[in-house]
Amino acid sequence: MTVLVLGISGLDRSLSVKQQLVPGLDWREQRLAQGLDSAAALVSEDGVLAASAQERHDGVKGTGAFPVDAIEACLRMAGVTLDEVDVVAHGFRYQPSVAWDLDPITRRWFDEVYCEQVQLDVLRTHYPDQDWARKLVRVPHHLAHAASAYYLSGFQDATVLVADGMGEAESTSVLAGRGSRIRSTRTYPISSSLGILYTVVTQFLGFLPGMDEYKVMGLAPYGDPKRYESALEHLVRLGDCGRLLLPVLSFDRTAVERETHRGVIRRLEELFGPARHPDAPVEQRHMDIAATLQHVLERSLLHVLDSAVAQAEQAGERSRNLCMAGGVALNCTANGLISRSGLFDDLFVQPAAGDDGTALGAALWQLHQTTAAPAPRMAMPYWGEEFDDAAVSAAVAGLGDGYRARRLAEEELVGEVAGLIAEGSVVAWFQGRMEFGPRALGNRSILADATAPDMRAHLNTVVKQREEFRPFAPAVVAEEAGEFFEIEPGREHVFQHMLFITQVREKYRDLLPAATHFDGSARVQVVDRLTAPRFWRLISEVGTHRGVPIVLNTSFNLKGQPIVRTPREAVDTFARSTIDALAIGDWLVTRTVPDAGTDAVAGTGAEGSRA
Structure with missing residues (x-):
């Protein structure tokens, strides 16, 4: 049963x-x-x-x-x-x-x-x-x-690192997985929370805590952590046997301060100067603070893992596999550093x-x-809703004037979308079941040409309406991933869910300006033919046009909006955006009026879904 x-x-x-x-x-x-x-x-x-x-x-x-x-x-x-x-x-x-x-x-x-x-x-x-x-x-x-x-890693044994703001009474946990069992081996108290530290500095830098930590991560490569080297010991102290002490968090001394972190904010102002107002420009000082914070996080996580490995070796329970979860595990830069550290042979970060x-x-x-349920390594988290053609057709029919909608066979659809991307168009891509987790992994995506020099600025300022410094992820077919990025053969699976930073190979950085971050890095998504066949075919077809089987991939949403879920949301979001085309199911929608997209569309359509 x-x-x-x-x-x-x-x-x-x-x-x-x-x-x-x-x-x-x-x-x-x-x-x-x-x-x-x-x-x-x-x-x-x-x-x-x-x-x-x-x-x-x-x-x-x-x-x-x-x-x-x-x-x-x-x-x-x-x-x-x-x-x-x-x-x-x-x-x-x-x-x-x-x-x-x-x-x-x-x-x-x-x-x-x-x-x-x-x-x-x-x-x-x-x-x-x-x-x-x-x-x-x-x-x-x-x-x-x-x-x-x-349980989704496919490992029979692993060290498991959980790091976030807080659980019930802990902020970081190290666990050991063996067979179908997981047991805790060490916990760190909330007073040592790396997640809270990162969140409060996110707030200090004028961003939204609990939401915009990835902006701080993207800002960090522009900064110099040496500028605030003297502040490091006030942020974190690394003790023997993996101990962590975060002195700055002790400045929340009252109940209200614990709710608002105003005590920590005051201490950060003593260390770094005035907090940034959300509407103020981002200055070099803010970049240097972001770089300092990122350095503290990476150093601390490696310290915890070094100790965990030593403890496991002493107990004769050393695993060469690492699993990671918790909000801190969404820090792709730290994940990349851990991957390169040599502490583990294989890594898995659950995408949500x-x-x-x-x-x-x-x-x-x-x-x-x-139950002893089998636990193969998960593929893509396409676990959300999929909508039938009736729902898609009804949504497309509601667009009205100013658009051309055509239903195409898959080969035609992929070919035309690839051609649009190669010509510099931005295309919204709505296919199959919705992804679970914060990353758009090829089913609810906005796609563009990674070789266009001005594409990143165009996507940030015109399409997504967000900060100019924010990078975009390149999605590359698995067969060519190691050619363009520093990914060792056999480790392509680590980069499947867009959760690790690696370097763009130097000879391709000028060829991939929209995909290469300030420091030569990229948050890569490796796309496999078996797990994402239509997306893989599209990227491959872009490669026949541009010579590079890579596209920029960002989430299908606009500023302040969750990733779109339904065909109606997809069509409405496309209509009020400056996105050039929408590929939704088997339909390709393009604009026939140059200024279409200034207002949300009218009209309704029944939606149907299938598992």
Whole structure:
């Protein structure tokens, strides 16, 4: 009999309670809360059946709202009802403790957001007919993160590193995976949180904490970490046997400061000067601070892993494999450094490494407690909704005047889109099942020519309307990845999910100006013919036009918008953008009016979906 486990993430009341606890917070301080990025995932012995983030349904980026829409989508894709689900696993397990009596604010967090009774109440509000006292299983947060990576890695043994802002009481965890079991070997307290440090400096630099850390990572190569070398010991101190001390975090001394990190911000101003206002220009000083922070993160992660390897060797349990999860594991630059360190032979980062991935991990953890499910290495996280031709056709029909829409055979579609990209056009690419996780991996993407010198600036300023310094990922066919990028033969699979930085080979940097970052690096996506066949064919066809089987790949969304989910969203987003063409299913839509795209389209169309 098949076991069905539904995993969920997020803490539904987190933001509303935060606003009550500390009135008058600015819009960035409100983001400093546990339990965002809510999602749902459905798994069985057959593997991952479906997974979806709530933000793709309600349009609120990073939402922590109860993922009712994502749950319904997962059930719909799998063709089951909630009655048929055996267990619902939640990626948090807060327990009563004297620590919750530290102050009234902390106590209210437990009573109104974290405790088991609140989780049961939320579930009963949305699904009152279920026996939640029996059906709900709560999984410790870092264990859910670890399970999301280890059980999808294909490894029979691995060191597992989880690093984020915080779990229930820890910020970094080292675990050991062997067979179907995972056990914790070391944890680091919240006072040593590398994730919190990175988030607070993100806020200090004028960006949105819990959302814009990748901007700081992209800014870091423009800076010089030596400028603030004297500040390093105030940020982190590395002790014997892998110990971490983050002195700067100790400056949050009151309950309100712990909610806002205003104490840490004041200390950062003493070390680096005034915090940047969100609307102020980015100066060299800000780049140097970003570089310092990135250096601290990389140095600290290697310190933790060095100690973990030494401890495992002493116990005779050394693994040559590494799995990573948690928000810090989305730092592609640090991942690339770890990959090159020689500490491990093979690495795997679960592509939804943030808190949305704990929905997946909680479900996988519970599944492996009851069944010896096989665990092959995952391919692409195409676990979201796929829409039938009726839904696509209806959405396209709603465009109205100013557009030309044609339904093409696959060979024609791929050929025409490749030709448009080669000629300098920007094309939105909406195909198959939606990706799970923050990266667009070839099914909900915006694509462009990686060889065009001005393409990165055009995409940033005109299409995506974002900061000029932000890099774009090159997607390359697996057969040619090692030719253009510093990827060793046999390690192409490491770069499948756009989570590792490597260097563009020097002889190709001038040929790939739009794909090569300031420091010669690139966040590469290696595309395999078997796992993404239509995307692979498109990139290959671009190669016949440009001599380079590479395209720029960025997510199909505009500023402030989650990645598009439905055909209607795809068509509407295309219509109000400056994107030149839309390839949606078997349809190719181009503009016939030069200024089309200034207003959102009118019209409606029924949507249909299939798993």
